[in-house]
Amino acid sequence: REFAQEYVRFIQTAARRYPQIKRYEFWNEQNGCGSSAGGCGNTDDSVREYAYWLDVTYSALKGVDPSIQLSVGGLDRMDDAFVDRLHNSPGGHSYDVFSIHPYSWHGAADLDSVKHLYQIVQKPIWITEYGWNVMPGADTSSTEAQGAEYLSATLQRLTSDEFSFVTAAFFHTMGDFSSDPAMGLIDNNGNKRPWYSVFQNFATRLCPQPTPTPIPTAPIHTPTPTPIPLLGDLDRNNLVDIFDYNLLYQYFSQENCAYNLVGDCMIDADDVGAIVANFDMWI
8 A cells, every 4th residue: 555646646637638538437346266366256355345446436536527427346156255344444435336246157147136236225236248258168158059049038138217327238259369269359360259149139120320421512612720839748648747748757967869858859847847837738
């Protein structure tokens, strides 16, 4: 915890740098054995530590933009003991959303556990992972045809009013990769698995594409004005920020015409002053 202030600065710098991002999730399967300390994330000490950093993250993000939503990291399936320990720990209620991974390898996703979680926390739920393994030979394996059936049953129920409290759900995953070699909508060779069309059909029904607007036969071309470079925006991301300051500072008291902002090519206090004067300014 000695580096809490450095962590806060990092979180707030990232949130300011990418203001279009409004949803964050803190950690991943912190109650499980893959992303946690001893005891598979369920010891009193490990949950208290998680709650501490959850609260730090929540306060840091809200300090930048109160409209940002922070979710508890996706649970490795439903875990009443973890939720109870979290809520009994200082900072354990510092979240807007609760996430869960309701895997069920031989049937539809475990949506009953999702409903159970909502009944406890009474806040919106994100399903940040769900899916099936179609790699032959594993205990968790299903056939590709079974996977398509499970996905259809899951989406049929998930998109009903019964689960209106679920505000986001993410299928795991779009394409196969090394640690999950057979869970993608598309395999490593670019072939669409049977559940691809299931997912596509639900997406088309839920999010119909607007009718394209006809292209004018004689469009009027209005040239886009070239923005005037902002003094101090050394990395050309249209924002003067800590990254520009670090670029400049490494050449302090040195001759560098590329990064010089004021006067001759010597990087000095006048150049630092130009950065400070325009700090957090956008084009």
